[in-house]
Amino acid sequence: RPSPPRAEQDQQELGRKAAPLRDEGPSGAAANGSAQQLPQTIIIGVRKGGTRALLEMLSLHPDVAAAENEVHFFDWEEHYSQGLGWYLRQMPVSAPHQLTVEKTPAYFTSPKVPERVHSMDPGIRLLLILRDPSERVLSDYTQVLYNHRQKRKPYPPIEQLLLRSDGRLDADYKALNRSLYHVHLRHWLRFFPLRRIHVVDGDRLIRDPFPEIQKVERFLKLSPQINASNFYFNKTKGFYCLRDGGRDRCLHESKGRAHPQVDPKLLNKLHEYFHEPNKKFFELVGRTFDWH
Numbered sequence: 001r002p003s004p005p006r007a008e009q010d011q012q013e014l015g016r017k018a019a020p021l022r023d024e025g026p027s028g029a030a031a032n033g034s035a036q037q038l039p040q041t042i043i044i045g046v047r048k049g050g051t052r053a054l055l056e057m058l059s060l061h062p063d064v065a066a067a068e069n070e071v072h073f074f075d076w077e078e079h080y081s082q083g084l085g086w087y088l089r090q091m092p093v094s095a096p097h098q099l100t101v102e103k104t105p106a107y108f109t110s111p112k113v114p115e116r117v118h119s120m121d122p123g124i125r126l127l128l129i130l131r132d133p134s135e136r137v138l139s140d141y142t143q144v145l146y147n148h149r150q151k152r153k154p155y156p157p158i159e160q161l162l163l164r165s166d167g168r169l170d171a172d173y174k175a176l177n178r179s180l181y182h183v184h185l186r187h188w189l190r191f192f193p194l195r196r197i198h199v200v201d202g203d204r205l206i207r208d209p210f211p212e213i214q215k216v217e218r219f220l221k222l223s224p225q226i227n228a229s230n231f232y233f234n235k236t237k238g239f240y241c242l243r244d245g246g247r248d249r250c251l252h253e254s255k256g257r258a259h260p261q262v263d264p265k266l267l268n269k270l271h272e273y274f275h276e277p278n279k280k281f282f283e284l285v286g287r288t289f290d291w292h
């Protein structure tokens, strides 16, 4: 039998908490018990679903320690091949009572990721934040458009990417595929029972974040410590921002960009395109969402 991949070997050797820090005590952690921990929960996606907002809002909780950057451990070979020791080193230092969380939105749509996450921790709790699939396509397009603009590279109008020459939608356009939530969720359900995956309604999180965050607190078995007063609507930004111990902060300007104006007929086509896939998704999760 070929030897198991590096990450699996590490897992057997590592246990869950193994990052010796300065002032190391007998337990392998710092004298005050703080250490890096592998995440007990991961925000797996979806890209443009509101993953940053969810992470920032969850970080309001004193028992949550969040990795700042997207880690891309399970989806990038150059990271995965370095093993769980590498992954652990990307995590924030946390107190023993804190939950560690990281978000990498690309995990949801990468078919090799569910098995890898499962092999690290079959009991992990997964957070998946989804948005109206058509709106998500527009947001995805806008993100790539800005990336091109930043590099002063041209990028075609959205109509050109969405439509084939025969006027039908181009199923090969990646942004469309990423919004086929039932396809991607099926990969995860091969390894995790539904009760391990909490779906956050990203449209509701935009309109009224507090109730969505309360549900997340319950799913993660955190004490209810985030309050309605932690959120305030910022008219200039057009989104909710966070109030944390008297400190106000909104998400980065790259969050909440205007989307391109799309011909209503094309928008209709998009809504129709997702009609059946959405139904399949609702059946899979046993609940419906207020999508077009």
Ligand SMILES: Nc1ncnc2c1ncn2[C@@H]1O[C@H](COP(=O)(O)OS(=O)(=O)O)[C@@H](OP(=O)(O)O)[C@H]1O
Pocket: 046, 047, 048, 049, 050, 051, 052, 053, 105, 138, 139, 140, 142, 143, 205, 206, 239, 240, 241, 251, 254, 255, 256, 257
């Ligand atoms: N409170 C608040 N403030 C700003 N933006 C908010 C907020 N809540 C949710 N959102 C929505 O988050 C969308 C970006 O999603 P992600 O963070 O998952 O994007 S990414 O995949 O990490 O690039 C982003 O998408 P766009 O509107 O297309 O920019 C926002 O609509």
